[in-house]
């Protein structure tokens with residue numbers, strides 16, 4: 001929305017330049033122009049475009065967005081003011097009440113989803129309470145489940161660690177937003193599996209008002225070390241956060257993310273692999289940084305998708321068939337503390353309880369990364385382990 005608006009503003013001079021003289025008669029044309037100028041002058045007089053007044057105009061309640069430390073010391077640019085106004089309006093609007101609230105499952109995959117039969121088992125019997133969207137970036141998937149057939153969206157290729165990953169996430173969100181019943185938007189990969197049954201997942205995600213987005217501070221080279229001063233003034237070093245890309249996002253946040261152009265552009269230009277001697281991966285920094293800046297209390301700061309980083313390698317641990325036992329799955333499903341491994345010199349590990357509406361509960365609804373060879377064991381064990 002915001003992007004479209006800014007786009008139309010940008011296009012305006014071009015369009016009027018290209019257009020032939022309008023067929024309005026001259027006097028009428030002048031009257032319209034003068035009217036617009038007068039309206040503009042009155043507006044500018046009553047509502048001067050500065051950070052402090054914008055706050056009084058556009059927010060009836062609290063003004064915290066404008067009073068965060070990072071904004072206090074400087075005047076906002078026009079783009080920031082517009083962006084903050086739109087964000088504030090979306091956050092303040094009451095969530096759309098839908099009688100048929102659905103969860104959108106967004107699959108980001110190179111091609112065929114190896115766990116489609118498992119997801120089919122997960123969805124079966126719950127028609128009308130979920131919707132499926134598949135973004136296949138390399139080849140057209142072969143679907144075996146009715147829930148997936150015809151659910152491929154327009155896709156483009158995705159390069160690991162590049163902005164095209166974020167673009168694919170935004171494309172999935174935009175498609176899923178077309179359905180007004182979708183209230184939570186879960187991003188999943190081809191190596192993800194469910195850890196609980198559908199009812200558990202549905203109630204966990206629908207009866208809350210936060211987004212489950214991972215967000216933490218890592219002062220080491222794999223965190224703040226990836227920050228570029230070129231993101232100034234909008235994004236200061238202290239605002240730069242890290243987190244896993246696998247989110248579950250509430251509708252308001254999904255709208256804001258698809259509409260954002262200002263902050264997204266900063267990451268597109270200045271957070272990329274091999275840029276100014278750093279490797280920055282936008283999919284690990286854009287959403288945590290952006291949503292923490294605009295709505296810190298609205299994100300849980302943790303993901304609902306389990307992943308094992310404990311080996312300290314470039315990629316998380318992947319699980320094989322022999323790993324899949326009842327005990328293993330039961331353990332993953334009952335973890336109730338979240339752990340963040342940082343890359344600072346002290347290798348700080350940040351541990352915190354997983355809260356759900358202020359109550360401590362299991363953290364994870366999904367898990368990755370599972371090799372396709374685990375499918376049969378997962379299928380056989382599914383009704384057993386998800387009965388917990």
Ligand SMILES: *[C@@H]1O[C@H](CO)[C@@H](O)[C@H](O)[C@H]1NC(C)=O
Nearest residue numbers: 210292296297298299300301
């Ligand atoms: C997430 O962390 C921020 C600090 O970065 C904090 O202000 C916010 O309250 C946290 N969110 C929740 C839901 O606890």
Ligand SMILES: *[C@@H]1O[C@H](CO)[C@@H](O)[C@H](O)[C@H]1NC(C)=O
Nearest residue numbers: 208209210297298356357358
């Ligand atoms: C979200 O829900 C919690 C607990 O139910 C409540 O304390 C909090 O004020 C709510 N936050 C918003 C932004 O509605």
Ligand SMILES: *[C@@H]1O[C@H](CO)[C@@H](O)[C@H](O)[C@H]1NC(C)=O
Nearest residue numbers: 325326327381383384385387
């Ligand atoms: C699930 O598996 C465990 C371990 O093999 C077994 O003890 C238990 O009875 C099974 N439960 C069900 C409902 O099949």
Ligand SMILES: CC(=O)N[C@H]1CO[C@H](CO)[C@@H](O)[C@@H]1O
Nearest residue numbers: 325326376377378380381384
């Ligand atoms: C609890 C349970 O059903 N475990 C089974 C999971 O699948 C493997 C492989 O088929 C079986 O050996 C386990 O008994």
